[in-house]
Every structure is written in structure tokens, then in C-alpha cells.
Amino acid sequence: CSELLPLAIWLSELYWSIVDWATHRIERGAKDNNHLLYKPYSNGDNRDLDHASEFEMSDIFYFCRQGVESIMDDEVTKRFSAEELESWNLLTRSNYNFQHISLRLTVLWGLGVVIRYGFLLPLRVTLAFTGVGLLVVLTSIIGFLPNGRMKNFLSEQVHLMCYRICVRALTAIITYHDSENKPKNGGICVANHTSPIDVIILASDGCYAMVGQIHGGLMGVIQKSMVKACPHIWFERSEVKDRHLVAKRLSDHVEDKTKLPILIFPEGTCINNTSVMMFKKGSFEIGSTVYPVAIKYDPRFGDAFWNSSQFGMVNYLLRMMSSWAIVCSVWYLPPMTREEGEDAVQFANRVKAAIARQGGLVDLLWDGGLKRGKVKDTFKEEQQKLYSKMLVGTQEDRSRS
Amino acid sequence: MGSRASTLLREEEIEEIKKETGFSHSQITRLYSRFTSLDKGENGTLSREDFQRIPELAINPLGDRIINAFFPEGEDQVNFRGFMRTLAHFRPIEDNEKNKDPTASEPLNSRTNKLLFAFQLYDLDRDDKISRDELLQVLRMMVGVNISDEQLGSIADRTIQEADQNGDNSISFNEFIKVGNLQHIYVWAGDHYLILTYILLSVLQDCLCSSV
Numbered sequence: 041c042s043e044l045l046p047l048a049i050w051l052s053e054l055y056w057s058i059v060d061w062a063t064h065r066i067e068r069g070a071k072d073n074n075h076l077l078y079k080p081y082s083n084g085d086n087r088d089l090d091h092a093s094e095f096e097m098s099d100i101f102y103f104c105r106q107g108v109e110s111i112m113d114d115e116v117t118k119r120f121s122a123e124e125l126e127s128w129n130l131l132t133r134s135n136y137n138f139q140h141i142s143l144r145l146t147v148l149w150g151l152g153v154v155i156r157y158g159f160l161l162p163l164r165v166t167l168a169f170t171g172v173g174l175l176v177v178l179t180s181i182i183g184f185l186p187n188g189r190m191k192n193f194l195s196e197q198v199h200l201m202c203y204r205i206c207v208r209a210l211t212a213i214i215t216y217h218d219s220e221n222k223p224k225n226g227g228i229c230v231a232n233h234t235s236p237i238d239v240i241i242l243a244s245d246g247c248y249a250m251v252g253q254i255h256g257g258l259m260g261v262i263q264k265s266m267v268k269a270c271p272h273i274w275f276e277r278s279e280v281k282d283r284h285l286v287a288k289r290l291s292d293h294v295e296d297k298t299k300l301p302i303l304i305f306p307e308g309t310c311i312n313n314t315s316v317m318m319f320k321k322g323s324f325e326i327g328s329t330v331y332p333v334a335i336k337y338d339p340r341f342g343d344a345f346w347n348s349s350q351f352g353m354v355n356y357l358l359r360m361m362s363s364w365a366i367v368c369s370v371w372y373l374p375p376m377t378r379e380e381g382e383d384a385v386q387f388a389n390r391v392k393a394a395i396a397r398q399g400g401l402v403d404l405l406w407d408g409g410l411k412r413g414k415v416k417d418t419f420k421e422e423q424q425k426l427y428s429k430m431l432v433g434t435q436e437d438r439s440r441s
Numbered sequence: 442m443g444s445r446a447s448t449l450l451r452e453e454e455i456e457e458i459k460k461e462t463g464f465s466h467s468q469i470t471r472l473y474s475r476f477t478s479l480d481k482g483e484n485g486t487l488s489r490e491d492f493q494r495i496p497e498l499a500i501n502p503l504g505d506r507i508i509n510a511f512f513p514e515g516e517d518q519v520n521f522r523g524f525m526r527t528l529a530h531f532r533p534i535e536d537n538e539k540n541k542d543p544t545a546s547e548p549l550n551s552r553t554n555k556l557l558f559a560f561q562l563y564d565l566d567r568d569d570k571i572s573r574d575e576l577l578q579v580l581r582m583m584v585g586v587n588i589s590d591e592q593l594g595s596i597a598d599r600t601i602q603e604a605d606q607n608g609d610n611s612i613s614f615n616e617f618i619k620v621g622n623l624q625h626i627y628v629w630a631g632d633h634y635l636i637l638t639y640i641l642l643s644v645l646q647d648c649l650c651s652s653v
Contacts, residue, residue: 097563097600097612097617097620100579100583104503104559104562107503110495111492111507111528112472112475114496114497115497116497117478117496414493419500422500424584432587432592
């Protein structure tokens with residue numbers, strides 16, 4: 041069995057370089073033809089209630105128009121399911137509206153299935169087990185060392201190595217842009233969230249302190265051993281509700297400049313990588329430097345979005361490991377700090393806009409929590425207030441004249 | 442992997458819907474994939490909850506009335522045909538349709554049918570008249586708690602006064618049509634974008650200014 045491991049690594053490297061070559065060909069081709077691989081998007085908003093006027097029976101058409109428009113296509117519900125592709129990538133899971141086209145395509149698809157499930161999947165699972173196993177074992181060993189520079193150095197090396205093995209296990213082709221802006225100690229790194237793989241992608245290029253809830257089972261074991269080697273911030277389930285406690289622990293961590301930068305996903309839930317949704321303001325209240333990072337996946341090789349209501353974690357990882365590859369781009373944006381007179385929410389929106397612009401994603405104000413919950417009535421009340429102002433404003437003007 | 446592949450729309454159905462509603466082939470398939478993505482229960486019909494799940498519709502003050510328009514009298518589920526039939530009201534009126542066979546039945550998106558749709562948003566009890574109460578109900582939905590009962594009542598009274606011609610203190614469909622000019626209403630359905638601009642019905646401003 042020990043002879044298989046180097047073979048597995050070698051084969052995986054071979055596949056990795058093939059896919060890497062393919063992606064670069066595609067990107068070069070796109071640049072030559074002036075195609076935009078990642079389409080920029082602007083979110084226009086055209087409300088017509090600015091001028092005051094009398095009530096007219098036709099006023100209902102304003103709301104009627106908005107209502108029917110949102111029935112035909114709305115900005116929010118489509119963010120919680122995988123992105124639709126323009127052409128098929130030979131994975132059944134991305135097959136939404138493509139019907140049977142030809143026998144040759146079906147044969148190609150069948151061949152793809154054999155390669156992916158018979159060949160790539162076992163390869164990747166082996167590597168994944170190796171990576172995780174090494175992480176647990178080595179971090180536990182390092183935990184016995186006394187605190188100091190040696191320990192930090194070794195811990196960094198171990199983390200990087202294990203994450204890189206995991207990256208190979210997923211055949212993730214990652215292009216890092218602007219590495220000079222990489223997060224430094226005492227800062228907070230924020231990124232848009234598409235799947236748990238985001239963590240592996242970022243952590244294989246730099247060392248971060250993770251934040252999260254302590255889970256049971258295998259995840260819990262991994263978390264406990266990681267925290268032995270270097271300080272991560274894990275919360276008990278009960279502590280998560282207490283916002284002050286969370287904020288205190290985070291700010292204590294960033295004040296200590298020897299500790300690693302914190303990695304946070306302010307959306308709070310996985311979004312399907314076509315947009316960036318509302319950032320929760322908690323991490324932006326702490327007052328340290330924020331290092332924004334934009335992550336954009338290329339859906340043609342495999343869709344990385346984790347729809348947690350559709351499949352659980354294990355199912356999701358199996359799907360990831362049986363796609364062609366995970367191709368993504370990571371942009372490190374220049375650090376940002378809260379400006380004078382700007383509150384946490386405005387700061388959060390500013391960072392979000394920068395990330396959306398860089399990644400070619402739609403910048404939305406909607407809360408990612410709408411995946412599971414209902415929208416608050418306050419939004420409806422706001423609309424009603426605006427309309428009333430339009431009507432009543434006219435009365436005031438008229439009474440003056 | 443959902444069961445989407447098994448509920449693909451058949452060609453004959455697309456043809457029938459095309460004839461009935463006037464949408465093009467690509468518009469129909471686009472709207473079908475929208476229909477299936479809203480249909481969380483995957484049973485080929487939409488319920489009122491499925492519509493409520495759209496946040497932009499849930500915060501719309503008239504959201505409930507609009508959703509109601511999709512459901513035929515007393516029913517709780519709407520299938521794809523019904524969905525398309527209602528949406529067809531918002532399709533733009535194309536020039537080449539004007540010269541069609543005059544004996545054929547009126548298309549769903551004709552001017553009259555568009556206005557009838559709007560009229561029925563007000564007329565909840567379907568008695569072909571908008572009473573003062575029905576008008577007040579819609580007004581209350583649109584303004585929330587921000588305007589007092591008296592003010593709202595006077596707005597309603599004024600509107601009925603202007604529109605009512607036969608003195609029965611309510612607005613019939615014929616009176617509704619005459620309230621103003623239909624400027625323009627169109628929907629153009631591209632691959633990703635459906636925009637609807639609205640009808641401008643202008644009330645005679647002179648009458649309003651002088652009646653204060």
C-alpha cells in the first residue's frame with residue numbers, strides 16, 4: 041500500500057499539469073479574442089417615485105410591474121442554486137436543459153464517467169486521506185513543543201504542506217493575483233463564500249487563524265489538533281449567539297501582532313459564486329485592517345457551490361472529487377480600513393463592492409440568510425413609507441400654496 | 442441531481458402555449474426553467490408559498506394581490522399553462538398583430554385585457570365594479586400605516602368623484618378605461634431580462650387643481 045502513495049501523487053501531478061495547461065490555453069484564447077471570461081455586472085436600480093404627485097388609479101402599475109418582473113426573474117432566489125452553464129461540460133449534474141443531442145456526445149460522456157469515477161476519484165480520495173491524516177498527526181506532535189519561533193515556523197510549514205496535498209486531492213488549479221497584498225498579522229481577511237473549499241484554497245497560500253464553531257466527529261478532531269499547533273478561534277455552539285463574546289475574542293486576537301490574520305466569511309452562508317450578498321457587520325466593527333479577497337470559480341470544470349439543503353458534506357466532497365477539476369482565481373485586494381464618519385455597515389458595503397467588482401460578481405444588498413428564512417417586514421414597510429411620502433408630500437405643498 | 446430532466450417540456454405543449462399566449466419558443470423555455478426553479482415541491486404546480494419565497498415579491502405592498510391573479514377562482518395550485526396565461530397579459534403589443542384576422546379571439550395581451558387585469562387587481566369580489574371599500578383596501582395596502590384614515594378616505598372619494606359617470610359611487614370597467622390615455626406598456630423578453638414599463642394613465646390635472 042505504501043508503494044501506491046507515490047504513484048498516486050505522481051499521477052495526480054500529471055493530471056494537474058494537463059488541466060493547468062488547458063486552463064491557460066483557454067484564458068489565452070479568451071484574451072486574444074477580447075472575451076471577458078468573468079463577465080462584469082452592474083446593478084442598476086430605477087425607481088420612479090422621486091417626484092411627488094397625486095394618487096392615480098394607475099399607481100398600482102408601479103408595484104404591479106415590480107411584482108411581475110420579480111416573478112419572471114429575481115435577483116435573490118437564483119443565488120442559492122448552482123449556476124446554469126451556457127454549454128454542457130459533460131457532467132450530468134450540470135445538465136439542466138440540455139437534451140439528448142447525439143450518440144457521439146453520449147459516448148464521450150460515458151468515457152468521462154469512467155475516467156472520473158474509476159480513475160480520478162480513487163486517486164483523489166487517497167490523497168485527501170493522506171492530507172488530512174498528516175495534518176492531524178503532525179499538528180498534534182507540534183503541540184508538544186514549547187511556544188516560540190520554532191513552533192510557529194514548523195506549524196506554518198505543516199499547515200501549508202497539508203493544505204497543498206488537499207489542493208492536489210481536489211485537482212484545484214488556483215491562480216493567485218496580486219500576492220503583494222496578502223494579509224498580514226493583526227489583520228482580518230474577508231472573502232466571499234461559495235463552499236468549504238474556499239478555506240483550503242486560501243490556506244494553501246498563506247497561514248490564517250480560522251474562526252468557526254466546534255463540530256463533532258471528524259471535523260472536531262481536526263479542529264482540536266489544529267489548535268494545538270497555532271491559535272485558531274473555535275467557539276462552542278452556545279457562545280456563537282453571544283455577539284459581544286465573539287467580538288471580544290476576535291479583537292483580542294488581532295491586537296496580538298504575533299498571531300496570524302483571521303479568516304472570516306462575512307456572508308455567513310454559501311452563495312453560488314455569481315454574486316456577493318450582504319456582509320454581516322460584526323467583523324467590521326473590530327477596527328483593524330481588513331484585507332479583502334475575491335474568489336471566483338470557473339464553473340466549466342466543476343461547480344464548487346455547496347447547496348447544503350441538497351447534499352451533506354460527504355456527498356458534496358465526493359461530487360467535488362469526481363468533477364474534472366476545480367479552477368479558480370484568487371485576487372488579493374489592497375487593505376482597507378474604516379474611514380472617519382463611516383459606520384460598520386457602510387464599511388462592510390464598501391469592502392463588498394470592491395470584492396464584487398474584482399471578481400466580476402453581482403453586488404447585492406440582500407441577506408444570504410434568505411436562503412432559509414423569510415424576508416423581514418421592514419422592507420415592505422419601507423416601500424409603503426416611500427409611496428406615502430410621495431402622496432402626502434403633495435398635500436403639504438398644496439396646503440402651503 | 443434533481444428530477445428536472447424528466448419534466449422537460451414537450452414540443453407539442455410549447456406549440457400550444459405559443460398559439461395561446463404569443464410568446465416565442467425561447468421565451469417559453471426560459472420561463473419554464475423559471476417555473477421549475479420556483480416549484481420546490483417538484484409536482485408541476487406552484488402554490489402561493491412558492492411565490493412568497495421570492496423576496497422581492499414578498500416585500501411588494503401589492504404582492505398578495507399579484508399572486509392572487511395567477512390562481513383561478515378558489516384554487517390553490519397553478520400549473521405552467523395557467524402561469525403562462527397570466528404572464529401573457531404583459532407581453533408587448535406588436536405591430537404585426539394589429540392586422541390579424543378580426544374574427545380571431547382577442548389576444549391575451551390586447552389593450553383591453555391588460556386594463557382588465559389591472560381592474561381585477563382592485564375588484565376583489567369580481568362584481569365588475571370598484572367600490573369605495575375596494576379602492577380603500579388597495580390604497581391601504583400601498584401606503585401601510587403612514588396615512589390616516591381620513592386622508593385616505595378623501596383621496597378615495599376624490600378619485601371616485603372624477604371617474605364615476607353614472608353616479609353609482611363606484612367605478613365600472615368602462616369608466617376605468619376612460620380615466621386616461623394608455624400611453625405605452627411593453628415587455629421585451631431577452632434571454633436573461635424581462636422588463637415591464639408601466640401604463641401612464643393621466644388624470645385631468647386641471648380638475649384636480651381647481652377642486653381644492
